[in-house]
Amino acid sequence: xxxxxxxxxxxxxxxxxxxxxxxxxxxxxxxxxxxxxxxxxxxxxxxxxxxxxxxxxxxxxxxxxxxxxxxxxxxxxxxxxxxxxxxxxxxxxxxxxxxxxxxxxxxxxxxxxxxxxxxxxxxxxxxxxxxxxxxxxxxxxxxxxxxxxxxxxxxxxxxxxxxxxxxxxxxxxxxxxxxxxxxxxxxxxxxxxxxxxxxxxxxxxxxxxxxxxxxxxxxxxxxxxxxxxxxxxxxxxxxxxxxxxxxxxxxxxxxxxxxxxxxxxxxxxxxxxxxxxxxxxxxxxxxxxxxxxxxxxxxxxxxxxxxxxxxxxxxxxxxxxxxxxxxxxxxxxxxxxxxxxxxxxxxxxxxxxxxxxxxxxxxxxxxxxxxxxxxxxxxxxxxxxxxxxxxxxxxxxxxxxxxxxxxxxxxxxxxxxxxxxxxxxxxxxxxxxxxxxxxxxxxxxxxxxxxxxxxxxxxxxxxxxxxxxxxxxxxxxxxxxx
Numbered sequence: 001x002x003x004x005x006x007x008x009x010x011x012x013x014x015x016x017x018x019x020x021x022x023x024x025x026x027x028x029x030x031x032x033x034x035x036x037x038x039x040x041x042x043x044x045x046x047x048x049x050x051x052x053x054x055x056x057x058x059x060x061x062x063x064x065x066x067x068x069x070x071x072x073x074x075x076x077x078x079x080x081x082x083x084x085x086x087x088x089x090x091x092x093x094x095x096x097x098x099x100x101x102x103x104x105x106x107x108x109x110x111x112x113x114x115x116x117x118x119x120x121x122x123x124x125x126x127x128x129x130x131x132x133x134x135x136x137x138x139x140x141x142x143x144x145x146x147x148x149x150x151x152x153x154x155x156x157x158x159x160x161x162x163x164x165x166x167x168x169x170x171x172x173x174x175x176x177x178x179x180x181x182x183x184x185x186x187x188x189x190x191x192x193x194x195x196x197x198x199x200x201x202x203x204x205x206x207x208x209x210x211x212x213x214x215x216x217x218x219x220x221x222x223x224x225x226x227x228x229x230x231x232x233x234x235x236x237x238x239x240x241x242x243x244x245x246x247x248x249x250x251x252x253x254x255x256x257x258x259x260x261x262x263x264x265x266x267x268x269x270x271x272x273x274x275x276x277x278x279x280x281x282x283x284x285x286x287x288x289x290x291x292x293x294x295x296x297x298x299x300x301x302x303x304x305x306x307x308x309x310x311x312x313x314x315x316x317x318x319x320x321x322x323x324x325x326x327x328x329x330x331x332x333x334x335x336x337x338x339x340x341x342x343x344x345x346x347x348x349x350x351x352x353x354x355x356x357x358x359x360x361x362x363x364x365x366x367x368x369x370x371x372x373x374x375x376x377x378x379x380x381x382x383x384x385x386x387x388x389x390x391x392x393x394x395x396x397x398x399x400x401x402x403x404x405x406x407x408x409x410x411x412x413x414x415x416x417x418x419x420x421x422x423x424x425x426x427x428x429x430x431x432x433x434x435x436x437x438x439x440x441x442x443x444x445x446x447x448x449x450x451x452x453x454x455x456x457x458x459x460x461x462x463x464x465x466x467x468x469x470x471x472x473x474x475x476x477x478x479x480x481x482x
Contacts, residue, residue: 046285068239
């Protein structure tokens with residue numbers, strides 16, 4: 001998966017972005033829709049919008065669809081307008097303000113130039129559509145796919161008179177669906193049907209010796225097959241907006257679905273924006289694709305690289321009276337906890353150390369927590385640069401904490417004595433091995449607990465370096481928490 005992530009990031013470089021993705025939206029300023037005021041920057045071809053209910057995820061996704069004309073050569077394509085998503089009625093007299101507007105900035109064929117267009121209210125009509133670029137747009141909301149059984153369409157009402165017509169194949173659909181759902185599908189296709197001069201189409205699956213149509217599929221299975229078909233058959237360089245695609249998918253399927261999204265974008269150069277409450281889906285994306293929305297009386301603040309579920313955990317800790325310390329990963333979390341325990345037990349019990357991802361995610365998470373009214377600081381790895389005036393500190397040392405610990409003589413001795421593992425020989429054999437995976441590799445080789453192994457090495461390392469190694473950081477944390 002890392003190769004696909006890197007391939008997408010490379011294709012998204014400004015110098016070649018237009019060639020790969022066409023006039024995609026790279027930022028938008030939103031004002032006055034359902035109370036949403038926000039600035040969104042697109043940093044990756046797939047963008048996940050996460051946040052608590054009512055934070056503006058759907059509003060932003062729907063407005064993105066209003067940024068394009070439909071393709072001039074398209075017969076079936078649909079164009080979306082603001083009025084499609086924000087209708088005026090007696091029940092909703094003001095879904096937007098009189099000054100409501102959305103300013104889109106599109107990538108152009110010149111890397112350092114953007115095209116800027118604003119859609120705004122002009123008396124009773126919306127203006128600003130005429131100069132928009134062309135692009136196919138697709139919206140997969142909650143009602144786009146409704147099971148045929150619930151619709152009671154012709155395949156249900158006229159089941160006894162149903163006749164089969166054209167069969168449409170979707171290349172590689174069975175393999176893709178099998179990988180996402182973790183079950184072996186032999187075939188996936190769409191079967192045309194007719195009855196009493198009416199026509200429709202049914203998704204059909206063959207699995208475990210049984211063949212069945214979507215009339216007998218679960219919602220998650222049917223919606224996934226519909227979505228895969230859409231992504232594989234709509235025009236290349238489309239904009240697709242998905243509403244909570246994790247619905248009715250188990251966690252493994254959610255993770256595999258995001259992998260599939262990266263694959264299809266790599267092949268077909270779509271731009272995809274989806275809303276989600278799933279930490280699994282957020283974590284499957286690289287940090288550049290994650291946007292956390294937090295709403296208050298001033299509007300919607302967008303925080304990059306962060307998952308809403310992790311922020312929720314941090315806010316719960318803050319509400320329980322704990323000062324939140326944001327770190328990069330679980331190893332940094334374990335190391336800092338042990339450092340604080342040794343320095344001051346009372347200090348350790350008053351804080352909550354939580355991992356958030358890479359250094360950008362850590363800083364963004366800290367800012368989001370502070371924005372919510374809770375107290376927090378960020379502690380990055382030792383190879384990063386601090387900004388203590390902004391609440392950003394660093395662990396001691398000059399390298400990532402895994403290297404600081406495992407490369408020490410004390411940790412090597414602990415691994416040899418307790419686990420009969422020669423770390424020096426391992427480093428000599430695999431000099432470029434990813435330090436993030438040291439623990440996992442050793443634990444797998446020795447069939448032991450990764451967490452216990454890490455704890456043993458951290459304690460041995462801290463015994464060796466002594467209090468002088470970490471007391472400067474601890475003193476700063478103590479001042480920050482007071």
